[in-house]
Amino acid sequence: MWPDFPLDFVKLKNDGDGKHFGIFTNGKIVSCISVFIESDSAQFRKLATQPEYQRKGYAALLIKHVIQICRQMQVKRIWCNARIDKTHFYENFGLTKTNEFFIKADLEFVVMECIL
Ligand SMILES: CC(C)(COP(=O)(O)OP(=O)(O)OC[C@H]1O[C@@H](n2cnc3c(N)ncnc32)[C@H](O)[C@@H]1OP(=O)(O)O)[C@@H](O)C(=O)NCCC(=O)NCCS
Known part of the structure; x- marks a missing residue:
C-alpha cells in the first residue's frame, strides 16, 4: 500500500480495535482490508492487493464482504x-465523494461514503 515507507507508517494506534480481513492463496496474503466500526458508522482502511494479484476481483470481494458485515451490524x-x-x-460499490479533501504523503484523498 505504501511500499516506499517503513512498516510503522501504516500502523495505527487503534489497529487492535479493527476487524481485519484477508484473502490468501497458498498460505500467502494477497489482498487485505481493515474496518473500524464506531457506533453506527464504519470506516474501512488499508485496502491493498499485492501487485501481481491485482485486477482479479480480490479487493471487490473484500469490500462487498465488509459492506455485508456492516449491514448485519446495523451500521448506517x-x-x-x-x-x-x-x-x-x-463508486462501483455505491460510495460517493463528499466535499472533504486532504493531502497525505503528497497524494490527494477525498472522503467517500455510502449510506446503508
Ligand atoms: C486499489 C486496489 C486495492 C484494487 O485491488 P484489486 O484487487 O486489483 O481490485 P479488483 O480486482 O477488485 O478491481 C480492480 C479493477 O480490476 C477490474 N477487474 C476485476 N476483475 C477483473 C478481471 N478478471 N479482469 C479484468 N479486470 C478486472 C475491476 O473492475 C476494477 O476496475 P476499475 O478499477 O476500473 O473499477 C489495488 O490496486 C491496490 O492495492 N493499489 C495500491 C494501494 C491502494 O491504492 N489502495 C487503495 C487506497 S484508496
Missing part, C-alpha cells in the same frame, strides 16, 4: 479516505 454509514485516482473504483 460506511466511509473511507479514497485516493483521488481510485474514486471510480469505490
Whole structure:
C-alpha cells in the first residue's frame, strides 16, 4: 500500500480495535482490508492487493464482504479516505465523494461514503 515507507507508517494506534480481513492463496496474503466500526458508522482502511494479484476481483470481494458485515451490524454509514485516482473504483460499490479533501504523503484523498 505504501511500499516506499517503513512498516510503522501504516500502523495505527487503534489497529487492535479493527476487524481485519484477508484473502490468501497458498498460505500467502494477497489482498487485505481493515474496518473500524464506531457506533453506527464504519470506516474501512488499508485496502491493498499485492501487485501481481491485482485486477482479479480480490479487493471487490473484500469490500462487498465488509459492506455485508456492516449491514448485519446495523451500521448506517460506511466511509473511507479514497485516493483521488481510485474514486471510480469505490463508486462501483455505491460510495460517493463528499466535499472533504486532504493531502497525505503528497497524494490527494477525498472522503467517500455510502449510506446503508
Ligand atoms: C486499489 C486496489 C486495492 C484494487 O485491488 P484489486 O484487487 O486489483 O481490485 P479488483 O480486482 O477488485 O478491481 C480492480 C479493477 O480490476 C477490474 N477487474 C476485476 N476483475 C477483473 C478481471 N478478471 N479482469 C479484468 N479486470 C478486472 C475491476 O473492475 C476494477 O476496475 P476499475 O478499477 O476500473 O473499477 C489495488 O490496486 C491496490 O492495492 N493499489 C495500491 C494501494 C491502494 O491504492 N489502495 C487503495 C487506497 S484508496
